[in-house]
Amino acid sequence: xxxxxxxxxxxxxxxxxxxxxxxxxxxxxxxxxxxxxxxxxxxxxxxxxxxxxxxxxxxxxxxxxxxxxxxxxxxxxxxxxxxxxxxxxxxxxxxxxxxxxxxxxxxxxxxxxxxxxxxxxxxxxxxxxxxxxxxxxxxxxxxxxxxxxxxxxxxxxxxxxxxxxxxxxxxxxxxxxxxxxxxxxxxxxxxxxxxxxxxxxxxxxxxxxxxxxxxxxxxxxxxxxxxxxxxxxxxxxxxxxxxxxxxxxxxxxxxxxxxxxxxxxxxxxxxxxxxxxxxxxxxxxxxxxxxxxxxxxxxxxxxxxxxxxxxxxxxxxxxxxxxxxxxxxxxxxxxxx
Numbered sequence: 042x043x044x045x046x047x048x049x050x051x052x053x054x055x056x057x058x059x060x061x062x063x064x065x066x067x068x069x070x071x072x073x074x075x076x077x078x079x080x081x082x083x084x085x086x087x088x089x090x091x092x093x094x095x096x097x098x099x100x101x102x103x104x105x106x107x108x109x110x111x112x113x114x115x116x117x118x119x120x121x122x123x124x125x126x127x128x129x130x131x132x133x134x135x136x137x138x139x140x141x142x143x144x145x146x147x148x149x150x151x152x153x154x155x156x157x158x159x160x161x162x163x164x165x166x167x168x169x170x171x172x173x174x175x176x177x178x179x180x181x182x183x184x185x186x187x188x189x190x191x192x193x194x195x196x197x198x199x200x201x202x203x204x205x206x207x208x209x210x211x212x213x214x215x216x217x218x219x220x221x222x223x224x225x226x227x228x229x230x231x232x233x234x235x236x237x238x239x240x241x242x243x244x245x246x247x248x249x250x251x252x253x254x255x256x257x258x259x260x261x262x263x264x265x266x267x268x269x270x271x272x273x274x275x276x277x278x279x280x281x282x283x284x285x286x287x288x289x290x291x292x293x294x295x296x297x298x299x300x301x302x303x304x305x306x307x308x309x310x311x312x313x314x315x316x317x318x319x320x321x322x323x324x325x326x327x328x329x330x331x332x333x334x335x336x337x338x339x340x341x342x343x344x345x346x347x348x349x350x351x352x353x354x355x356x357x358x359x360x361x362x363x364x365x366x367x368x369x370x371x372x373x374x375x376x377x378x
Contacts, residue, residue, distance in 0.1 A: 096138050098176035101165045103151045104141060109186060109218070111193055111211035112158040112203060116259070121202065125163045129175070135160060138180040140192065152179060155189045156196045187219040187230075194231055204259040205244060212238065213245035240266055248273070254286035254309060256299030268306050278313045285312030311336070330355075331372070333364040340368050350376060 106114050119126070129135055139157020144150055154161050157179075164177045184192065194211070197203045212227075220227040224242070228235045240263040247269065252258050273279045289308060293299055300308075329342040337359035343351040350372070354365065 095181045097179055097181065099151065099179055101161050101168070101177040103149070104161060104177060104179070105144075105147075105150050105153050106158060106161070107142075107153045107155050107189060107193075109190055109193075109211075109214070110154065110158055111190075111197060111207060113207055114158050114162065117159060117162040119166065122159050122163045122166070125159055126167065129163060129167065130172070135164060135175070135178040138178040140182055140196075141179045142182055142184050142189070152181070154179075155182070155184065156193045159202070190215050190219060191231055205241070205262045206259050209241040209245035209263070212241045216242065243270055248283075250283040251286050251309070253290040254305050255302065256290075256293045256296075260302050262302075265302060265306060268310070272309055272313045281312045281315075282309050285309055331368045333360040333368070335359075337364070339365045340372070342372075 137157075137160070139160045140155045141152040141157075142155060144153050161177060164175050167175045182192075190211075194208075197208070216222055216224065216227055220230065224238060225235055228238045231238075243266045244261065244263050247261075247266075251269070251273070255261060272282045285308060289300065289305060330338050331340040331342070333339055338355045339358070339360045341353040341355060343353060352372075356362075356365070
C-alpha cells in the first residue's frame with residue numbers, strides 16, 4: 042500500500058474508532074477532509090442554507106404547458122425564438138433549466154412546464170430540425186398553483202418577449218383563480234402597486250368588440266389603455282367606437298399591411314367625438330374657434346360686436362391654407378352686409 046493510500050485508510054479508521062492516548066497525533070489527511078466536507082454539506086442542507094435542486098434532461102414530448110402558463114404557446118414560432126435557437130446551437134445544450142412539476146393524470150406526460158415555454162418550443166423545434174440529440178433541461182419543483190403563478194410571473198416580468206397583453210390576461214385569470222377578485226391582496230402577493238396592476242387588468246378587460254379593430258392585438262401596450270378606456274363612456278360614445286372598430290376590422294381584412302396601434306386609436310377617438318363641420322365655431326367664453334373638417338383649428342374670433350371682428354389666424358395648428366381661406370370666406374359671407 043502506498044503512503045498516500047495508507048494515510049487515507051488510517052483517516053477512515055480514525056473516523057470510526059477513538060484514538061488511544063498512546064497513539065501519536067497525526068496531521069489530518071485527505072480522508073478527514075473528504076468526511077468533513079460531506080458533513081459540512083449535510084449540515085448546510087439540513088439548515089436550509091443550501092438548497093438542493095433536481096435537474097433532469099428529458100424528452101420535451103413528455104412535457105405539456107401548465108394551464109396557467111402566462112405565455113400563448115400557439116404564438117411561438119421560429120422568429121420569436123430565433124435568439125434562443127442560435128444560443129442553444131452555439132452552446133450545444135440548453136443552459137437554463139425550465140421549471141416544471143410532476144403530473145399523474147396522463148400516462149403520456151411526466152411533467153408540466155411552469156416557466157420555460159420558449160425553451161420547450163425551441164428544443165422541440167431543434168429536435169425536429171437536424172438536432173435529434175438535444176434534450177429538454179428541467180428543474181423539478183413541488184408547487185401549488187398560486188406559487189406556480191407567482192414564480193412564473195417573477196421570472197417573466199422583465200422579459201421583453203412576453204407581450205403586455207399576455208401578461209395582462211394572465212393577471213386577470215389569476216385575480217379570480219387565486220385571490221378571490223381582491224386586487225389589493227394580489228398586488229401585495231406579487232409585490233407591485235395597485236395602480237400598476239390596475240393598468241394591466243384594464244388592458245385585459247377591453248371588450249372584444251373594441252379589440253377587433255386591432256389586427257395584431259399583441260401590439261397593444263398598457264400605455265395605450267389611458268387613451269382607449271375613456272372612449273367607452275358614456276354609452277353613445279361607446280357604441281360609436283364599437284361601430285368604428287367593426288369598420289376598421291373589415292377594412293384590414295383585405296389590407297396587406299395592418300394599421301399601427303396609434304393610427305387605430307386615433308380613428309377610434311375621432312369616431313367617439315366627431316369633429317364639427319367646417320366653418321362651425323367652437324365657443325369658449327367670448328371667443329370662437331373655427332375648425333377644419335378634420336377638427337384642426339383654423340381661426341379664432343376674439344371679439345365680435347357692431348364695430349367688427351377681431352381674428353387670429355392659426356397657421357401652425359394643423360390646418361391648410363386652403364381650409365383657412367374657405368373658413369374666412371364663410372365668415373365674410375356671414376358677417377359682411
